[in-house]
Amino acid sequence: MTNQPGTNMKPLIEIRDLSAGYEGRQVLRDVNLTVYERDFLGVIGPNGGGKTTLIKCILGLLKPTGGKITFHMSDGTQTTNSNDRPTLGYLPQYNTIDRKFPISVEEVILSGLSVQQKLYARFTHEQREKGRAIIERMGLEGLEKRAIGQLSGGQLQRALLGRAIISDPSVVILDEPSTYIDKRFEARLYELLAEINNDCAIILVSHDIGTVLQQVKSIACVNESLDYHPIRASQANGWRETSTAPSNCWDTARCHTASWVSIITTITPKTLRRKKANHLYGADHCPTSLLAVK
Numbered sequence: 109m110t111n112q113p114g115t116n117m118k119p120l121i122e123i124r125d126l127s128a129g130y131e132g133r134q135v136l137r138d139v140n141l142t143v144y145e146r147d148f149l150g151v152i153g154p155n156g157g158g159k160t161t162l163i164k165c166i167l168g169l170l171k172p173t174g175g176k177i178t179f180h181m182s183d184g185t186q187t188t189n190s191n192d193r194p195t196l197g198y199l200p201q202y203n204t205i206d207r208k209f210p211i212s213v214e215e216v217i218l219s220g221l222s223v224q225q226k227l228y229a230r231f232t233h234e235q236r237e238k239g240r241a242i243i244e245r246m247g248l249e250g251l252e253k254r255a256i257g258q259l260s261g262g263q264l265q266r267a268l269l270g271r272a273i274i275s276d277p278s279v280v281i282l283d284e285p286s287t288y289i290d291k292r293f294e295a296r297l298y299e300l301l302a303e304i305n306n307d308c309a310i311i312l313v314s315h316d317i318g319t320v321l322q323q324v325k326s327i328a329c330v331n332e333s334l335d336y337h338p339i340r341a342s343q344a345n346g347w348r349e350t351s352t353a354p355s356n357c358w359d360t361a362r363c364h365t366a367s368w369v370s371i372i373t374t375i376t377p378k379t380l381r382r383k384k385a386n387h388l389y390g391a392d393h394c395p396t397s398l399l400a401v402k
């Protein structure tokens with residue numbers, strides 16, 4: 109199944125019949141998905157289901173074994189070459205970051221401009237000012253010169269988010285952004301994402317289903333294949349709520365169908381309790397059948 113174009117939403121990324129894997133082992137198959145202008149797509153699914161692999165394919169970090177990814181440019185042209193694609197902002201999973209790398213907060217944030225920068229060229233005054241504004245927006249004032257190895261987990265996540273948005277990308281991709289972020293900044297993080305979403309599309313990979321459902325406009329469940337469900341479908345004036353879920357949506361992903369569909373259809377008090385429990389215990393330790401299983 110592929111998601112259908114909205115009435116006036118411009119596609120930014122079109123994924124058709126994508127398959128991908130590692131060393132001959134297939135991880136994704138027959139993935140079809142379109143990311144639209146100002147979309148806010150939540151990507152959920154079980155551990156090892158292929159969420160990060162999908163993101164790597166979009167970013168051009170992993171070559172698909174089949175299918176194609178088309179990027180739509182602001183001038184109306186299209187490309188399948190990831191070197192020519194529009195700027196994508198990326199916040200990688202926390203555990204992929206080498207914290208021993210000798211780089212400061214300011215340098216991490218400015219490194220998000222590297223695609224616009226000639227190799228070894230100095231940053232301009234304007235770029236540094238932009239870096240300062242992002243540092244302030246991320247609540248990192250006073251930590252500009254601190255090496256990333258001396259930051260708390262949440263401070264590092266904020267620096268990485270700053271890096272992801274500094275280049276004014278057309279799509280920001282966030283892989284588990286709330287890991288290590290405290291409650292106060294988590295609320296700010298989602299406020300920031302709502303602000304950013306006024307200008308660009310967001311793809312958010314998360315295990316925090318309650319938060320995902322409150323924030324996103326559409327959901328993709330990835331477990332080898334992909335099932336898509338719009339929560340707020342596009343219409344002439346933007347996005348509107350929908351309340352239907354395809355009953356087989358989660359079957360394909362081998363999730364617990366009834367529980368998932370009830371979560372998707374409405375945010376129930378049960379879901380809110382789940383969200384609270386996730387925050388207290390972490391999604392992986394949350395004892396309930398609402399979590400996806402392989």
Ligand SMILES: Nc1ncnc2c1ncn2[C@@H]1O[C@H](COP(=O)(O)OP(=O)(O)OP(=O)(O)O)[C@@H](O)[C@H]1O
Pocket residue numbers: 130131135153154155156157158159160161162
């Ligand atoms: N570089 C790699 N080489 C070989 N196998 C890999 C590699 N990266 C991921 N895999 C495997 O591919 C599968 C999908 O991994 P992926 O990281 O995409 O899952 P995920 O849905 O993002 O999982 P999680 O929720 O745990 O982050 C897993 O079985 C994983 O072990």
